[in-house]
Amino acid sequence: MSVLFVDVEAMSRWISDRGAERILVELAKAIESDFVRWQAFDKTPRLAAHSPDGVIELMPTSDGNQYGFKYVNGHPKNPERGYQTVTAFGVLADVHSGYPTMLAEMTILTALRTAATSAMAARHLARRGSRVMSLIGCGAQAEFQALAFKAVLGIDSFRFWDTDPDAMDKFERNSQRLGLKATRVADPLDVTDGADVITTCTADKTNAIVLRDDSVAHGVHINAIGGDCPGKTELDPHTLQRASVFVEYTPQTRVEGEIQNQPEDFPVTELWSVVQGVHPGRRDDREITVFDSVGFAIEDFSALRYLASQVAGSSYATTIDLVAEPSDPKDLFGLTVLRGRSLVTLGARGV
Numbered sequence: 001m002s003v004l005f006v007d008v009e010a011m012s013r014w015i016s017d018r019g020a021e022r023i024l025v026e027l028a029k030a031i032e033s034d035f036v037r038w039q040a041f042d043k044t045p046r047l048a049a050h051s052p053d054g055v056i057e058l059m060p061t062s063d064g065n066q067y068g069f070k071y072v073n074g075h076p077k078n079p080e081r082g083y084q085t086v087t088a089f090g091v092l093a094d095v096h097s098g099y100p101t102m103l104a105e106m107t108i109l110t111a112l113r114t115a116a117t118s119a120m121a122a123r124h125l126a127r128r129g130s131r132v133m134s135l136i137g138c139g140a141q142a143e144f145q146a147l148a149f150k151a152v153l154g155i156d157s158f159r160f161w162d163t164d165p166d167a168m169d170k171f172e173r174n175s176q177r178l179g180l181k182a183t184r185v186a187d188p189l190d191v192t193d194g195a196d197v198i199t200t201c202t203a204d205k206t207n208a209i210v211l212r213d214d215s216v217a218h219g220v221h222i223n224a225i226g227g228d229c230p231g232k233t234e235l236d237p238h239t240l241q242r243a244s245v246f247v248e249y250t251p252q253t254r255v256e257g258e259i260q261n262q263p264e265d266f267p268v269t270e271l272w273s274v275v276q277g278v279h280p281g282r283r284d285d286r287e288i289t290v291f292d293s294v295g296f297a298i299e300d301f302s303a304l305r306y307l308a309s310q311v312a313g314s315s316y317a318t319t320i321d322l323v324a325e326p327s328d329p330k331d332l333f334g335l336t337v338l339r340g341r342s343l344v345t346l347g348a349r350g351v
C-alpha cells in the first residue's frame, strides 16, 4: 500500500493555489467539528523531551478510526543561526490495519492550524464586532495569525510590535503584499491601543511579560500562543487573575501554558465545552477572555485529515513506498532478496 506524501514544495503550492484565507476558514471549521466530537478522541498530554535549547514533542491522538501524531520542536534561539523556532511533520494512520496512510510536512501546516484554532476560539470568545487586533511578536506565525483573524473573525486592522526591527520590517512587507491594514508602532506600550483582540506570539524560553497588565482593557480577548512550554510564558499573572481563561486540554496546559504559574486549582474552561454550548463562553462585553493556547494533538489530527481530503489524488501529493508489504505477509525476509541476491549478503560484503 502506498502512503500519501506531502512535502514542503507541495504544501506551499497547494496553499498558494487554494488561497491561505480559504484554507484557514475551512481548517477552522474542520477543527471546530472535531471539538464538537471531543469525547470521541483518545487524549493525552504530549510527550516532551526538554533540553537547554528547547523541546521536542510527540503529539498523538485517535478517533478510533484514524490515528495521527505530530513531531514538533520549539527552539527559540534557532532563528539566530538561521533555523526555524518551530518545525514539524506528521503522520495519519488507519486504526484498523495500523498502516500509515499519509506523511506530511507540518511546519507550515502547524502555522495554519494554530492560526485557525486561535481564530476559531476567538469567534467564540471575543466581543462581537471585534475589528482591531494587536500582534506582539512578528515571527513565523504572525502572518498566519493575522490572515486567520481577518478571514474567520472579520478583523480589518492590525497593530504590531516585535523587539526585532527586522521582524517588524518583514511583517510590514508581507502585510502590504496581503493588503492588510497594519500599523507599526514605535513604542510597545502603544501596540494595544484600541485593541479588541491581542495576540501574543513571541518566543523566549523564560517567564516573560510581553503584555503588561495595565495595557489590558476591559472586554479584550487575549490569544496567547507563545507560552507553550514549562518556564516559557508571556502574560502578567495579574491579567490571568482578572480574566476568564480557556484552554485546550487542561492536563497539558497546566504544565505548559500561562496557567503553569498559577495554583493547581486555578479555574479554567476547556474550549470544547464552549464549542459544544455546555459553557456560555464570554458573558459580557467587559469580561477579559484569554485563550491560553499551547497546541493540542486533536488540532493536528484535524489538519492532517483536512489536508488528506484536499490533496489525495492530486498533484499536491505523491506516494512513497514506506510500508514493507511482501506478497506473503509472513515472508518479510523474501523482500531482502533482490535479483536472486540477498541484501543481507550484499551488506555483509560492504557493497
Ligand code: NAD
Pocket: 074, 076, 079, 085, 086, 110, 111, 114, 136, 137, 138, 139, 140, 141, 142, 161, 162, 163, 164, 167, 201, 202, 203, 204, 208, 209, 210, 224, 225, 226, 227, 228, 293, 294, 295, 296
Ligand atoms: P519566531 O521565533 O519565528 O518568532 C518569535 C518572535 O517573537 C521573534 O520575531 C522575536 O523577535 C519576538 N519576540 C521575542 N520576545 C519578544 C518580546 N518580548 N516582545 C515582542 N517580540 C518578541 O517564533 P514563531 O514560530 O512565530 O512562534 C512564536 C511562538 O508561538 C513560539 O513561542 C512558539 O513556540 C509558539 N507556538 C505556539 C503554538 C501553539 O499552538 N500555541 C504553535 C506554534 C508556535
